[in-house]
Amino acid sequence: MSATFIGMPGNFPKNAEKAVQDSQLRFNLRKATHTIRDKRAEVVGELPDWGELRAAGKAIKDDVLHNLDRYLIQLEEAVTRAGGTVHWARDAAEANRIVTDLVKATGETEVVKVKSMATQEIGLNEALAAHGIAAYETDLAELIVQLGDDFPSHILVPAIHRNRSEIREIFLDKMPGVSRDLTDDPPALTEAARLHLRDRFLRSKVAISGANFMVAETGTLVVLESEGNGRMCLSLPETLISVVGIEKLLPSWRDLEVFLQLLPRSSTGERMNPYTSMWTGAVEGQEFHLVLLDNGRTDVLADEVGRQALRCIRCSACLNVCPVYERAGGHAYGSVYPGPIGAILTPQLRGMTTDLDASLPFASSLCGACYDVCPVAIDIPEVLVDLRAKAPHAAAERAAMKVAGWVLDDHERLATAQRAATRLRRFVPKKGLPGPMSAWTDTRDVPEIPEESFRDWWERAGRSASAEER
Amino acid sequence: MRVALFITCVNDTLFPGTGKAVVSLLRRLGCDVDFPAAQTCCGQMHVNTGYRTEGTRLARHFTEVFAGYDAVVAPSGSCAAMVREQYPKLARPGSRGAAAIAEVAPKVYELSEFLIDVLKTEDVGAYFPHRVTYHPTCHSLRGLRLGDRPLRLLQNVRGLELVPLPGAEECCGFGGTFAVKNPAVSAAMGADKTRAIQDTGAEVLCAADNSCLMHIGGTLRRQKTGVRTMHLAEILASTEED
Amino acid sequence: MASGMSAREEILAKVRAAVAGAPTVEIPRGYRTRRQVDDLVGLFAERVGDYRAIVRVVPSAELGATIDACVHGRRMVVPDGFGRDGGWDDLDTADGVMTHCAVAIAETGTIVLDHGPGQGTRAQTLVPDYHLCVVLADQIVPGVPEAVERLDPSRPLTWISGPSATSDIELNRVEGVHGPRTLEVLIST
Structure with a gap:
């Protein structure tokens, strides 16, 4: 059973400090993120109308959010009309209870799962286990994470932190009946997973999924995937239960023409992912339940700046370009949502009451690469800065920032402070500064303090100086 | 042309040479440079660290000091981006503050923008016979969208050999208070950046932001690489007489 | 929130309060909804091929013979409405399945099944390891918007772009996980 992030100790800087020293992790992440970011850039570059698609995607999602009540009701009617049953869950506990009861009603004790962020967010596997129901992840990366009793570290590629030899070890250790001759060749590892899951797919009676999109107009649910495990789970079992965040809506069928271009290219860096399944209500004799999940989303919606995070379509392009994610890895974020989007989503969904959650808005250099690649134009730096204003600050930092503000409020005070620094310039060491400033000097020299500030030079000589007179 | 210099607090205090270079360069190009003495800081550090009250106060001060100028030139992509991109988000829509920001913000230029877009010059008559690589800095690149403006200016400097920096668009890891709040990741990013710089074989790393150069340069010096850092203004101000 | 409110009522009330005003x-729909492609068959074939699927352009007169050659020696599932007799019924032991499609997209190299006549059930097109799909040239549209417009949302839909694949191990693309490991597309002109 994979572990849950909830209640994880530590904070981002501490977690990241360990991660940056892990050479294997650094190597794995660098290779993977650079590969996928190049692929994305290539297929996005192919479309002359990417900017227009992005603008449409942003606006469609904003329309969804601003009229969410109306679209949710429309969706519920459409799904019900098509033979599905719609359930509503205020929080994780309620969603887990609904799903557990639905599975129990089938009499089954095993379910297969399609990779889903929402069910990870609510810790569904653990909740089912507590009721004697075993949930089997079927996505290859999720399987690696689950067998390794590990945490996912990426939205799209949850086992991105593992390399082939580590995966081979996990399979040899935890996969029943696997050949002892298993090599670390990716096709061989993939074949082992195929054989491991084949029977389970054919005999499972209940499947649990999420969804990438729900179309309010038609009641259609959409799942994008690559391996075919999604198709297996969505079409073979007798009962399908989908747990989906309330923000995953699109208003109309037509809107898929935008998102089926934005998502695959941003996510896997392909013109189209291998498989996309769409279904409306109960099809081919299947029983279908849709669980609509709030779990903090309506609180995020109430924040005028922060609500843009709910436009997210979980493509993970922001993770793949983020220099911080590339070096710290996904686990440092302590959430199923790592990377830049996690840094704005997690503190909004969970609040900033723990040390970890309060540190997330600061887990960014505000370089803006995430905003540039976001297919729905979430201004992640803007939300980070907004959250930083709401985050708790240490007393010493508050005091220092107040003093700095006071000095900078007035140019005379600033000049006085500069002259004091100038007088002390010979006593400021290049390295080994005390206290919090050691965070700078541990790895960087301190710049030399000049003999005179610019403003003093200007007063003394600059105002009247000719170009040559320096 | 009468131009106000916004020196920025970091340059004022730690890198006066950059300010002198801007003054020298703009005068050489025929501008009348004014330095409004009441200026202090754009407020970026406060706003981006979560101290909006202090930051907003500094922004208000900035709009008062620089009201009435035709052009305000800053030798910092980051501070210019703060004024142009972030100031409008600080004031309540329709307020007096919002009007003041709308008046001043569009007149604030980063140095290379001012040279190319306003003075319409790509050749500033500079001479700098060294091998140079250029780091575009995030707020210049993705905030102001400076594009290749600084490179066009450098390409016209006589004697200068410009070598491309691999992974140039990646952040160096400075990020303001990020550098001390997340020192491990910041240092890891800085290490990768300095490795890329050294691989170019350049003598000089140039950028349009001294704050990023302070971080990269501090790392280069600690590692005893012998690569020095120079602000774009300092290279552009250099002439054969120097 | 008042106690006793259903989850549905409470969520909707919170939504309304959150977005009031x-x-x-x-x-803005400034993106391309009608794109001009001169050689639809050529582009579609090229893009399907990019996914390492097998693709062949076949004149309609030779289609039957080509299918015969493709399926020779294989236990093939033949769905109702495909227009061919015989076929293997047991999915577990079948070697492959042959289908038509509802629409095909040139720009992305995608075939879409709506599981209507000749396209099989979702299980039939999934469990066998080899999928032979016959695409009629006039079913090919230039891009995604043109395809979405042609499809019926009330039907179950399966969009297929190449064979089953994963990139979960070091971002290395490996073809063939749970879905058909071989996709062969015949474009009938």
């Missing part, structure tokens, strides 16, 4: 959003 939020502005109406205009959706």
Whole structure:
């Protein structure tokens, strides 16, 4: 059973400090993120109308959010009309209870799962286990994470932190009946997973999924995937239960023409992912339940700046370009949502009451690469800065920032402070500064303090100086 | 042309040479440079660290000091981006503050923008016979969208050999208070950046932001690489007489 | 919130409170909805091929013979409405399945099944390891918007772009996980 992030100790800087020293992790992440970011850039570059698609995607999602009540009701009617049953869950506990009861009603004790962020967010596997129901992840990366009793570290590629030899070890250790001759060749590892899951797919009676999109107009649910495990789970079992965040809506069928271009290219860096399944209500004799999940989303919606995070379509392009994610890895974020989007989503969904959650808005250099690649134009730096204003600050930092503000409020005070620094310039060491400033000097020299500030030079000589007179 | 210099607090205090270079360069190009003495800081550090009250106060001060100028030139992509991109988000829509920001913000230029877009010059008559690589800095690149403006200016400097920096668009890891709040990741990013710089074989790393150069340069010096850092203004101000 | 409110009522009430006064959003649709492609068959074939699927352009007169050659020696599932007799019924032991499609997209190299006549059930097109799909040239549209417009949302839909694949191990693309490991597309002109 994979572990849950909830209640994880530590904070981002501490977690990241360990991660940056892990050479294997650094190597794995660098290779993977650079590969996928190049692929994305290539297929996005192919479309002359990417900017227009992005603008449409942003606006469609904003329309969804601003009229969410109306679209949710429309969706519920459409799904019900098509033979599905719609359930509503205020929080994780309620969603887990609904799903557990639905599975129990089938009499089954095993379910297969399609990779889903929402069910990870609510810790569904653990909740089912507590009721004697075993949930089997079927996505290859999720399987690696689950067998390794590990945490996912990426939205799209949850086992991105593992390399082939580590995966081979996990399979040899935890996969029943696997050949002892298993090599670390990716096709061989993939074949082992195929054989491991084949029977389970054919005999499972209940499947649990999420969804990438729900179309309010038609009641259609959409799942994008690559391996075919999604198709297996969505079409073979007798009962399908989908747990989906309330923000995953699109208003109309037509809107898929935008998102089926934005998502695959941003996510896997392909013109189209291998498989996309769409279904409306109960099809081919299947029983279908849709669980609509709030779990903090309506609180995020109430924040005028922060609500843009709910436009997210979980493509993970922001993770793949983020220099911080590339070096710290996904686990440092302590959430199923790592990377830049996690840094704005997690503190909004969970609040900033723990040390970890309060540190997330600061887990960014505000370089803006995430905003540039976001297919729905979430201004992640803007939300980070907004959250930083709401985050708790240490007393010493508050005091220092107040003093700095006071000095900078007035140019005379600033000049006085500069002259004091100038007088002390010979006593400021290049390295080994005390206290919090050691965070700078541990790895960087301190710049030399000049003999005179610019403003003093200007007063003394600059105002009247000719170009040559320096 | 009468131009106000916004020196920025970091340059004022730690890198006066950059300010002198801007003054020298703009005068050489025929501008009348004014330095409004009441200026202090754009407020970026406060706003981006979560101290909006202090930051907003500094922004208000900035709009008062620089009201009435035709052009305000800053030798910092980051501070210019703060004024142009972030100031409008600080004031309540329709307020007096919002009007003041709308008046001043569009007149604030980063140095290379001012040279190319306003003075319409790509050749500033500079001479700098060294091998140079250029780091575009995030707020210049993705905030102001400076594009290749600084490179066009450098390409016209006589004697200068410009070598491309691999992974140039990646952040160096400075990020303001990020550098001390997340020192491990910041240092890891800085290490990768300095490795890329050294691989170019350049003598000089140039950028349009001294704050990023302070971080990269501090790392280069600690590692005893012998690569020095120079602000774009300092290279552009250099002439054969120097 | 008042106690005793259903989850549905409570969530909807919170949504309404959260977005009260939020502005109406205009959706700019400046992207391409009709694209000009001179050689639809050529582009589609090229893009399907990029996924390492097998693709062949076949004049309609030779289609039957080509299918015969493709399926020779294989236990093939033949769905109702495909227009061919015989076929293997047991999915577990079948070697492959042959289908038509509802629409095909040139720009992305995608075939879409709506599981209507000749296209099989979702299980039939999934469990066998080899999928032979016959695409008629006039079913090919230039891009995604043109395909979405042609499809019926009330039907189950399966969009297929190449064989089953994963990139979960070091971002290395490996073809063939749970879905058909071989996809062969015959474009009938």
